Amino acid sequence: xxxxxxxxxxxxxxxxxxxxxxxxxxxxxxxxxxxxxxxxxxxxxxxxxxxxxxxxxxxxxxxxxxxxxxxxxxxxxxxxxxxxxxxxxxxxxxxxxxxxxxxxxxxxxxxxxxxxxxxxxxxxxxxxxxxxxxxxxxxxxxxxxxxxxxxxxxxxxxxxxxxxxxxxxxxxxxxxxxxxxxxxxxxxxxxxxxxxxxxxxxxxxxxxxxxxxxxxxxxxxxxxxxxxxxxxxxxxxxxxxxxxxxxxxxxxxxxxxxxxxxxxxxxxxxxxxxxxxxxxxxxxxxxxxxxxxxxxxxxxxxxxxxxxxxxxxxxxxxxxxxxxxxxxxxxxxxxxxxxx
Amino acid sequence: xxxxxxxxxxxxxxxxxxxxxxxxxxxxxxxxxxxxxxxxxxxxxxxxxxxxxxxxxxxxxxxxxxxxxxxxxxxxxxxxxxxxxxxxxxxxxxxxxxxxxxxxxxxxxxxxxxxxxxxxxxxxxxxxxxxxxxxxxxxxxxxxxxxxxxxxxxxxxxxxxxxxxxxxxxxxxxxxxxxxxxxxxxxxxxxxxxxxxxxxxxxxxxxxxxxxxxxxxxxxxxxxxxxxxxxxxxxxxxxxxxxxxxxxxxxxxxxxxxxxxxxxxxxxxxxxxxxxxxxxxxxxxxxxxxxxxxxxxxxxxxxxxxxxxxxxxxxxxxxxxxxxxxxxxxxxxxxxxxxx
Numbered sequence: 181x182x183x184x185x186x187x188x189x190x191x192x193x194x195x196x197x198x199x200x201x202x203x204x205x206x207x208x209x210x211x212x213x214x215x216x217x218x219x220x221x222x223x224x225x226x227x228x229x230x231x232x233x234x235x236x237x238x239x240x241x242x243x244x245x246x247x248x249x250x251x252x253x254x255x256x257x258x259x260x261x262x263x264x265x266x267x268x269x270x271x272x273x274x275x276x277x278x279x280x281x282x283x284x285x286x287x288x289x290x291x292x293x294x295x296x297x298x299x300x301x302x303x304x305x306x307x308x309x310x311x312x313x314x315x316x317x318x319x320x321x322x323x324x325x326x327x328x329x330x331x332x333x334x335x336x337x338x339x340x341x342x343x344x345x346x347x348x349x350x351x352x353x354x355x356x357x358x359x360x361x362x363x364x365x366x367x368x369x370x371x372x373x374x375x376x377x378x379x380x381x382x383x384x385x386x387x388x389x390x391x392x393x394x395x396x397x398x399x400x401x402x403x404x405x406x407x408x409x410x411x412x413x414x415x416x417x418x419x420x421x422x423x424x425x426x427x428x429x430x431x432x433x434x435x436x437x438x439x440x441x442x443x444x445x446x447x448x449x450x451x452x453x454x455x456x457x458x459x460x461x462x463x464x465x466x467x468x469x470x471x472x473x474x475x476x477x478x479x480x481x482x483x484x485x486x487x488x489x490x491x492x493x494x495x496x497x498x499x500x501x502x503x504x505x506x507x508x509x510x511x512x513x514x515x516x517x518x519x520x
Numbered sequence: 521x522x523x524x525x526x527x528x529x530x531x532x533x534x535x536x537x538x539x540x541x542x543x544x545x546x547x548x549x550x551x552x553x554x555x556x557x558x559x560x561x562x563x564x565x566x567x568x569x570x571x572x573x574x575x576x577x578x579x580x581x582x583x584x585x586x587x588x589x590x591x592x593x594x595x596x597x598x599x600x601x602x603x604x605x606x607x608x609x610x611x612x613x614x615x616x617x618x619x620x621x622x623x624x625x626x627x628x629x630x631x632x633x634x635x636x637x638x639x640x641x642x643x644x645x646x647x648x649x650x651x652x653x654x655x656x657x658x659x660x661x662x663x664x665x666x667x668x669x670x671x672x673x674x675x676x677x678x679x680x681x682x683x684x685x686x687x688x689x690x691x692x693x694x695x696x697x698x699x700x701x702x703x704x705x706x707x708x709x710x711x712x713x714x715x716x717x718x719x720x721x722x723x724x725x726x727x728x729x730x731x732x733x734x735x736x737x738x739x740x741x742x743x744x745x746x747x748x749x750x751x752x753x754x755x756x757x758x759x760x761x762x763x764x765x766x767x768x769x770x771x772x773x774x775x776x777x778x779x780x781x782x783x784x785x786x787x788x789x790x791x792x793x794x795x796x797x798x799x800x801x802x803x804x805x806x807x808x809x810x811x812x813x814x815x816x817x818x819x820x821x822x823x824x825x826x827x828x829x830x831x832x833x834x835x836x837x838x839x840x841x842x843x844x845x846x847x848x849x850x851x852x853x854x855x856x857x858x859x860x
Contacts, residue, residue, distance in 0.1 A: 184598065184649045189624050191650050232840050260525065260766075261709065264654060268834065269609040271629045275712060275832030279845040284529050285637065286637060286711035287832070289611045289629040308648025309524045310531050330835075369601065369624035372615060492615030492627070494608065496668075500572050505619040507627075 187401030198359030205347030218470030241277035260311025284335025296488025320460030351465025384421025415442030416462025418456030527741030538699030541592025547688030571787030600651025636828025660800030691805025724761025755782030755804025758796030
């Protein structure tokens, strides 16, 4: 058996899976931002026709899955597996979206890193020979997240300058053995890092060490350098977290001039009053499914390192005085299946 | 590339991974039950030295991981991946247990099916060539679950006859390419099934259709029959759910005389006042790590179908009048690496 491990955290896929379909569904605010043209569907009132925010979140996932399948010319029964997760307690956003779908399901929890986590596992399952078509999906909803993590919407709480805005959105990506690409060539899996940040309104600072650690591990494991990538994109550190990561690499003598963040891309940070930017499982998912994959297909980027970052806290852990454990998973998206 | 899929939901592993270590950590009540002698560690007061039930749950996971590693003669840095999950909101039982551990981590959520889910993915990752040693782990804690899902412990709420008792426990299983076994030869992945049960105090009835569907799919995909197994064990349907599954197979003309359930095995149902039996991510994990793997090594069973069952509800979904989506993942444990 070939060992596909490169170093401690990275695997190089033998037959890099191709993206054969993707869809991004977002809410009204996201549809008013700079990436509006890249989304497949923009909801008009964030309810998606449902009677609760949680049901609305499931409805977005269902729409993301059916849209991605339809764009790939497939039905759900063509999927060997679906891997999905979200931020809601007991991941009900995904569980209820997948209910009754004719597809073997693995539920994941990686907070806002879940899109990268689901892509990582989907790519490895395909490359390992466990099927031919696999979907990866996540979602978040501002209104379901706000009342679960912070305060009821009606409370109208003030937000601190380091706060991020949970994206209302769901992204779905379908992978297969064959297709025009982009291809997933490498998977770098994160460790849980906690440098003691306790401010749940400063997730960027809490997650930056995880992002730094995983990106550094990716370079070390693969022997690549930042300039081998057209774009290195975290999701979702926001403005502050992104700047911290850039600073640390600069300190190491490595300029990450091509570092961006899904949380800063999705909103007009000044004009949309979102402070440090977007967050939530859905943020990196819709930026990936829309801007990033679209941009690669259009020739804007040939190779992207997509780094999902997640803060593994809960309101209970914060109330108990705990700091915030974080994780970052990275996958390489390459227009060439053979890589460099 | 070899396609390892057998039918819709099952894969046959090419090089079935071996169990090289396992550990089961339980609380006081579990230590007073019929399986006491099979556990590695029985806590005396369920706090495991911590100041909150949530921290106690993480402490159990840490102890399960370190005990399993120690029994296998390994350190955490030998693990290529750790896959873990639990029932707590945002899976903090696992996130905080893994914090600072030197191991790439995938977080999972499959409710009480998580032990089977983590074993499934761990086995496929190993068989696919993505490393040589992988750990799978879950936990649950009666006190953290009770106050999260139901009422504060101090409330002393009455339990209905169909209720199950959340197990305080954590199980960890370490897999590798080589070892004396048992081996994981097949993985049957569940779909999300919901037949409309809305009573969150009757999880057995809610999960029975998922268990029936996955076990039936396993027989269909593999061409095997119930008598090919020494034991078919669900976890955790409890007494009622187990009887429903047995009834349905009887209706199909198939007697599952060898059907048991981790939730009925772990407690003395009459003597320990647990109504329908045990439940929780930790239940099937500690029964597997203790009784089942130990019994296989001792020659009591040669082949077991281990079927983790999970109810993908949350208190919020129940309050919103939703029924209970459920899932069941099955893995075949065989003392012969080559299977039948």
